[in-house]
Amino acid sequence: MIGISIATNWEFEAALDYFIIKDNERFRYPYGEYFFRNVNGSELLFYCTGVRKVNGVGGCQYMISTFNLAKIIVVGTCAGIDDTFRNLDIVVPNKAVQYDCTVKEVEPLIKQSFIVDIDLSIYGNQFLTGTIGTADKAVVMWKDYLELKKNAITIADTEAAAIAYCCKKNDVECIIIKGISDFPTDERDGDKFESNAQQINVYLENTPKVMNKIFKEYVDRFI
Ligand SMILES: Nc1ncnc2c1ncn2[C@@H]1O[C@H](CCC(=O)c2cccc(C(=O)O)c2)[C@@H](O)[C@H]1O
DSSP states (O other): OEEEEEOSHHHHHHHHHHTTOOGGGOEEETTEEEEEEEETTEEEEEEEOOSSHHHHHHHHHHHHHHHOOSEEEEEEEEEEOSTTSOTTOEEOOSEEEEOSSSOTTTSOSSOGGGEEEOOOGGGOSOSBOOEEEEOSSOSOSHHHHHHHHHTTOOEEESSHHHHHHHHHHTTOEEEEEEEEEEOOOOOTTSOHHHHHHHHHHHHHHHHHHHHHHHHHHTGGGOO
């Protein structure tokens, strides 16, 4: 069976709507909810983990251990970092890095031991790719955005690279399909609270659009 890992309740709600899931098809586990759907002959287990690395990895390990998953596809939203990309672009990264595991004042931001390479060669090349950076903090402040750009990060989120790391430890294939929901904006000359609120509104508006695009156009190419 293939697991489809989803972080937020908003993203999971979009999945429930897209696949028209009834109340009696929804089950609870320690990190959230899950349901099953057959897509093009493949039995898929969709589950919500909650946000940030500890929830993503906890949910990942639970589902691998309980359902003996053969593969996990992480789907959801992310911040855009590379400015050649746009909101609602879907990216399937070939590299996933945790960038909050070093003392960045005296060490490189990214260390080899926290990088997971993702081999996409069997899936063709009809998709955008790049590096996803994961940390427990959302990318909101302009200085954080500039630092990720300087380190060649394409998109950023708060779970995916940690889930990819957990999958690698379990010898389970991991694919990440993320849609850009928001870009940080430069708050330095304005009101940082207003700028943050605007980014959250953009994120909320784009979440169902991103999820529908991933379910409609991407998931079946990677199962
Ligand atoms: N900018 C982002 N940085 C990192 N991850 C992002 C971003 N956007 C989307 N995600 C993804 O969506 C979820 C939640 C998004 C989130 O927490 C968020 C989004 C926008 C603004 C704020 C804020 O506090 O102002 C918080 C996470 O699961 C994560 O995987």
